[in-house]
Amino acid sequence: MLELKNIHGGYGKITILNGVSFSIPKGSITTVIGPNGAGKSTVFKAIFGLLNIHSGQVLLDGKDVTRNTPRQMIGHGVTYVPQGRNVVPQLSVYHNLELGGITATDQAKVRQRIETVMDQFPMLRQFRDRKAIELSGGQQKQLEVARALLLDPKLILIDEPSIGLSPNLVQEVFRTLVRLRDKGVTILMVEQNARSALAISDYGLVLELGQTRMHDEAGKLLADPRVGQLFLGGHVGGDAAEAES
Numbered sequence: 001m002l003e004l005k006n007i008h009g010g011y012g013k014i015t016i017l018n019g020v021s022f023s024i025p026k027g028s029i030t031t032v033i034g035p036n037g038a039g040k041s042t043v044f045k046a047i048f049g050l051l052n053i054h055s056g057q058v059l060l061d062g063k064d065v066t067r068n069t070p071r072q073m074i075g076h077g078v079t080y081v082p083q084g085r086n087v088v089p090q091l092s093v094y095h096n097l098e099l100g101g102i103t104a105t106d107q108a109k110v111r112q113r114i115e116t117v118m119d120q121f122p123m124l125r126q127f128r129d130r131k132a133i134e135l136s137g138g139q140q141k142q143l144e145v146a147r148a149l150l151l152d153p154k155l156i157l158i159d160e161p162s163i164g165l166s167p168n169l170v171q172e173v174f175r176t177l178v179r180l181r182d183k184g185v186t187i188l189m190v191e192q193n194a195r196s197a198l199a200i201s202d203y204g205l206v207l208e209l210g211q212t213r214m215h216d217e218a219g220k221l222l223a224d225p226r227v228g229q230l231f232l233g234g235h236v237g238g239d240a241a242e243a244e245s
């Protein structure tokens with residue numbers, strides 16, 4: 001569904017990505033792991049039209065979408081849930097959901113979608129009139145994921161959904177992602193909580209120094225001692241580049 005071909009790019013003249021290549025199939029969860037500063041979030045920005053791509057290609061369902069704007073990417077069915085808290089704290093849950101459909105021309109359809117999304121997340125219906133700031137961290141993340149569903153995306157890019165959440169809430173957010181995957185949504189996630197994320201993923205990707213170092217089934221990466229080294233703050237090293245598929 002999504003393919004990156006030898007992406008080089010960065011911020012202004014600074015190059016951060018030095019050859020990122022991978023592809024992910026429809027209806028799968030892929031987790032991107034790697035040391036701090038490896039360029040994980042930058043890969044998402046490259047896909048979503050927020051990065052200066054120097055060379056390489058981004059293909060979506062075989063169509064070249066390199067350098068498409070975020071608006072165009074949304075039009076292609078891609079949504080991006082950035083790192084951190086992105087709800088509007090003083091607005092109600094319902095109003096936050098409405099924001100997810102703000103770019104849609106058919107607002108009646110958006111209201112219908114809000115109902116569908118609230119069916120998927122009963123907690124949001126229960127707290128629909130509550131200010132977003134009054135939700136727990138995990139509930140706010142669920143609200144963000146729900147809002148990302150408002151335009152019925154086929155691909156969700158989600159950056160560190162577990163950050164700042166207790167282990168229970170992390171599992172809750174991960175369960176939400178698995179449910180979406182089971183409905184056919186494709187998910188690409190960056191996660192520091194690498195073991196837990198790989199455990200619910202189909203595929204994993206190790207990024208280091210702006211390059212794809214490994215790309216394999218999540219279970220195989222979990223069992224790979226080089227990846228274990230990475231979890232302990234090390235790096236997978238040059239040999240691992242050969243393991244890239």
Ligand SMILES: Nc1ncnc2c1ncn2[C@@H]1O[C@H](COP(=O)(O)OP(=O)(O)OP(=O)(O)O)[C@@H](O)[C@H]1O
Binds near residue numbers: 014
């Ligand atoms: N807006 C920006 N302008 C310039 N450089 C940036 C910008 N955003 C990120 N960088 C740089 O790009 C590099 C990669 O950052 P990125 O956020 O992609 O890493 P990451 O792998 O997601 O790291 P982390 O795990 O710490 O979130 C870092 O050296 C960072 O300083």
